[in-house]
Amino acid sequence: xGREKDFDKHFRNRLFDYEENAPxxxxxxxxxxxxxxxxxxxxxxxxxxxxxxxxxxxxxxGYYLATSESEKKPTFSVxxxxxxxxxxxxxxxxxxxxxxxxxxxKKENKAIRxxxxxxxxxxxxxxxxxxxxxxxxxxxxxxxxxSKHIANQFVQPVLVYDGRGLQALVLxxxxxxxxxxxxxxxxxxxxxxxxxxxxxxxxxxxxxEYSDVKSLNTVYSGMLQFxxxxxxxxxxxxxxxYAQLNHSSQLAIAGVTNVFNQNTSVGTILTVLPKDxxxxxxxxxxxxxxxxxxxxxxxxxxxxxxxxxxxxxxxIDRKLDINLHGGxxxxxxxxxxxxxxxxxEITDLGPxxxxxxxxxxxxxxLSADYPLFGNLSVSLEPSVxxxxxxxGSNNSFxxxxxxxxxxxxxxF
Amino acid sequence: MEIPQHILSACKKGDAKSQKLLYDLLAxxxxxxxxxxxxxxxxxxxxxxxxxxxxFQNLKxxxxxxxxxxxxxxxxxxxxxxxxxxxxxLYPVSDISEYDEVDxxxxxxxxxxxxxxxxxxxxxxxxxxxVFNLYAIEGYNHQEIAKLLGISEGTSKSNLSxxxxxxxxxxxxxxxxxxxxxxx
Numbered sequence: 021x022g023r024e025k026d027f028d029k030h031f032r033n034r035l036f037d038y039e040e041n042a043p044x045x046x047x048x049x050x051x052x053x054x055x056x057x058x059x060x061x062x063x064x065x066x067x068x069x070x071x072x073x074x075x076x077x078x079x080x081x082g083y084y085l086a087t088s089e090s091e092k093k094p095t096f097s098v099x100x101x102x103x104x105x106x107x108x109x110x111x112x113x114x115x116x117x118x119x120x121x122x123x124x125x126k127k128e129n130k131a132i133r134x135x136x137x138x139x140x141x142x143x144x145x146x147x148x149x150x151x152x153x154x155x156x157x158x159x160x161x162x163x164x165x166x167s168k169h170i171a172n173q174f175v176q177p178v179l180v181y182d183g184r185g186l187q188a189l190v191l192x193x194x195x196x197x198x199x200x201x202x203x204x205x206x207x208x209x210x211x212x213x214x215x216x217x218x219x220x221x222x223x224x225x226x227x228x229e230y231s232d233v234k235s236l237n238t239v240y241s242g243m244l245q246f247x248x249x250x251x252x253x254x255x256x257x258x259x260x261x262y263a264q265l266n267h268s269s270q271l272a273i274a275g276v277t278n279v280f281n282q283n284t285s286v287g288t289i290l291t292v293l294p295k296d297x298x299x300x301x302x303x304x305x306x307x308x309x310x311x312x313x314x315x316x317x318x319x320x321x322x323x324x325x326x327x328x329x330x331x332x333x334x335x336i337d338r339k340l341d342i343n344l345h346g347g348x349x350x351x352x353x354x355x356x357x358x359x360x361x362x363x364x365e366i367t368d369l370g371p372x373x374x375x376x377x378x379x380x381x382x383x384x385x386l387s388a389d390y391p392l393f394g395n396l397s398v399s400l401e402p403s404v405x406x407x408x409x410x411x412g413s414n415n416s417f418x419x420x421x422x423x424x425x426x427x428x429x430x431x432f
Numbered sequence: 433m434e435i436p437q438h439i440l441s442a443c444k445k446g447d448a449k450s451q452k453l454l455y456d457l458l459a460x461x462x463x464x465x466x467x468x469x470x471x472x473x474x475x476x477x478x479x480x481x482x483x484x485x486x487x488f489q490n491l492k493x494x495x496x497x498x499x500x501x502x503x504x505x506x507x508x509x510x511x512x513x514x515x516x517x518x519x520x521x522l523y524p525v526s527d528i529s530e531y532d533e534v535d536x537x538x539x540x541x542x543x544x545x546x547x548x549x550x551x552x553x554x555x556x557x558x559x560x561x562x563v564f565n566l567y568a569i570e571g572y573n574h575q576e577i578a579k580l581l582g583i584s585e586g587t588s589k590s591n592l593s594x595x596x597x598x599x600x601x602x603x604x605x606x607x608x609x610x611x612x613x614x615x616x
Contacts, residue, residue, distance in 0.1 A: 027596060028568035030541040031549060035569055038464035038546050046481050047455055051448070053485050284582075 078342060082335030205247035205255065209399065209427025213239035215265060215419040238266045239421050243328065249431070253334040261326040261349060265411075265419070268319045284320060287374035287412040289358055297360060297367055316362035320372060322411070323355035324379050332387070341389040345401065351379035374412045381407050387425075395432060401425040433457065435500045444491050451488060458501065459484075462508050468553055468565050469512035483511040509570060513580060516562050540603050543610075552602045560595035567592050 215237040245259030267284075278293045298316075330347030356371040385403030392398055405421040435457065442450035462483065466476035486507050494503055541549070553561060562581065566572040567588070572580070577588045 024596060026538060027541075027600075030538065031553070031564075031599075032569050032571075034546050034549055035464075035468060035553070037461065038468070038550060039460040040463045040467055042459040042463040042480055043477055046459070046477055046484075047452065049481050050455070050484050050488070051452075053481075054451075054488060057489070 078335055082342075202251070203249040203431050205245075205249060205257070205429055205431050207243075207245050207247070207259075207399070207427055207429035209243050209245075209401070209425040211241040211243075211401075211403075211423040211425040213241060213405075213421050213423035215239050215421045237419070238268075239423065240264045240266070241423055241425070243425065243427070245328070245330075247332070247429075252337065255332045257330040257332065257345075257347075258328060261328050262323065262354075263326055263351070263405075263421075264321060264323045264355075265421075266319065266321050268317060284372060286320070286322075286417050287372040289320075289369055289372050291370045293367065293369075298362060316360055318358070318360055320358045321355065322353065322372075322375065324351035325354045326351040326379070326381070328383070330383070339391065343387045343389065344384075345387055345403070346384035347382070349379075349381045349383060349405075351381065353377045353379070372412075376409065376411060376413060378409075379407060379411070380409045381405050385423075389429065392428075395430055397429050397431070399425070399427055399429055401427075433461075433501050437496070440491070440494070440496070440500065443488065455484060458504055461501070462504060465505060465508045466512060467550060468569065469509065469562065470515070471554060471558075475515070479508065479512050479515055482515075483508040486511060509566070513562065516558055536607075537600060537603055540607050544603075544606065548606070552599055552606075555602065556595055556598055560591050560598065563588055563591040564595035564599070 241261060241263040243259060243261040245257050245261075247255050247257035249255040278296050326349040328347060328349045330345055332343045332345040334341055334343050336342035353375060356375055358369040358372060360367045360369055383403050383405040385401055387399055387401035389397045389399045401424065403423045403425060405423060407418040407421075409418070411417045411419070435454065439450050439454055443454050459480070463476060463480050466479040466483065467473070470476040470479055483504075487504050490507070494500065553564065556564060559581075563577055566577050566580070567574070574585045574588045574592075577583075578585045581588070583591075
């Protein structure tokens with residue numbers, strides 16, 4: 021023991037404070053890197069401000085569109101003395117009959133005014149005779165001014181005689197037909213993505229990072245979903261989703277051994293293989309190898325079946341709808357595997373131990389829906405997903421995943 | 433080495449001249465650390481550059497409680513380890529048999545220059561080199577090394593013992609080469 025200590029001491033005494041001239045260009049590169057970082061930070065601040073403005077703008081436009089549409093609703097402040105109520109009905113934008121009721125044509129008004137012998141009651145009755153159907157047409161010239169918010173609404177028409185002429189007004193009322201307003205939705209989507217898990221320099225645990233910010237970690241997700249449109253703007257969604265987290269390292273090094281024991285940032289892989297991971301022939305027959313090793317590719321794959329519960333809120337209700345969505349996904353670990361690839365040979369290394377069987381994630385994002393034909397629409401949903409519970413039992417690995425879902429939806 | 437407080441404060445504010453001064457004060461020593469953990473000059477250069485970049489990025493987190501040089505050294509070691517992890521993913525434990533003890537090793541080591549000692553350490557296989565550097569030179573214990581490298585304490589101990597064995601073999605070769613030189 022003493023001998024070993026002496027041996028170590030030689031190296032410690034001579035090498036702990038060992039100094040060597042650093043190349044001059046290193047400082048230049050550090051300086052350049054810091055300048056780049058500064059401009060990147062400035063750019064990132066600008067992007068954040070721009071994104072905040074964009075978000076604010078989309079909320080403001082959503083609010084404006086929602087309120088301006090409600091402002092277009094007919095308002096009725098004065099109910100004159102002589103009022104005749106009709107049966108309630110639904111407003112349609114296309115003319116359904118010759119007789120336009122909103123408002124009563126001017127010539128008819130003139131006729132009413134000129135014919136002073138006819139009592140108001142008689143005039144009212146004659147017009148009422150025309151208004152027997154349960155649907156009320158909007159005159160063509162007014163159609164462009166009627167937003168789709170009022171179209172299809174259930175209204176109570178009211179005939180008003182205010183001394184100058186006869187007016188027909190509509191008052192929105194509760195639908196007495198008890199017809200459900202909600203719609204169902206079926207959809208499917210696919211999303212490639214990227215996962216990140218950033219660590220501070222002082223936090224390095226020494227484990228191979230499953231998701232270091234500098235390495236590429238792909239995520240593939242697919243989702244089959246059904247939804248229920250509760251009203252014009254709000255819908256809830258569920259279904260079945262599959263998400264696969266992949267970690268791949270091209271710099272993997274392996275040597276002649278049949279016992280594979282490796283810690284990664286999500287768990288440990290310990291496998292006894294039936295043969296050596298890399299054969300001695302490979303080692304000696306390959307140029308570019310270093311000592312007793314070869315460079316290959318190491319892959320870790322974790323597949324989750326997930327049950328989503330999401331809500332969507334339409335912020336812009338146009339041909340291209342813009343929605344905000346968010347919710348939670350409960351997942352079950354369906355597959356857990358790893359392998360080493362060298363040349364064309366793939367060696368299965370088995371599962372990573374210590375991985376939780378279940379996952380719990382939250383997801384939020386924006387989505388754009390564009391109608392294709394009939395009830396079919398195409399959607400694009402950039403989303404951010406975050407693992408609320410760490411993936412493995414012995415680590416703090418909770419990746420943030422960026423996905424862009426693309427898919428088709430069918431409403432009925 | 434004590435770094436004056438006003439230099440650190442100016443560096444935290446992003447003053448380029450003070451940053452250059454700080455770099456000049458520490459670069460030689462830190463390059464020595466990087467050389468020990470890496471295979472060659474160019475790899476050490478990369479680590480030094482990345483390490484100092486991290487130092488300036490994270491300077492605001494330095495709380496002035498401990499030695500600044502020690503804090504920078506720790507970042508250099510961590511950066512070297514990160515490089516080691518990236519390049520030596522899945523490095524298996526090789527089956528190297530125990531080596532014989534070499535006599536007069538202490539005398540031989542005393543007769544070697546720092547450069548020669550460094551070259552021997554650099555020539556070790558990556559994992560042995562890392563464990564030897566951390567334990568024998570940096571003063572970490574096996575528990576800390578195991579945590580840092582994601583290996584068991586037993587593996588750390590066996591790596592250290594094999595590193596010592598390999599170094600002894602190298603010293604032996606050096607001694608016989610010296611003898612041959614003297615005879616020749």
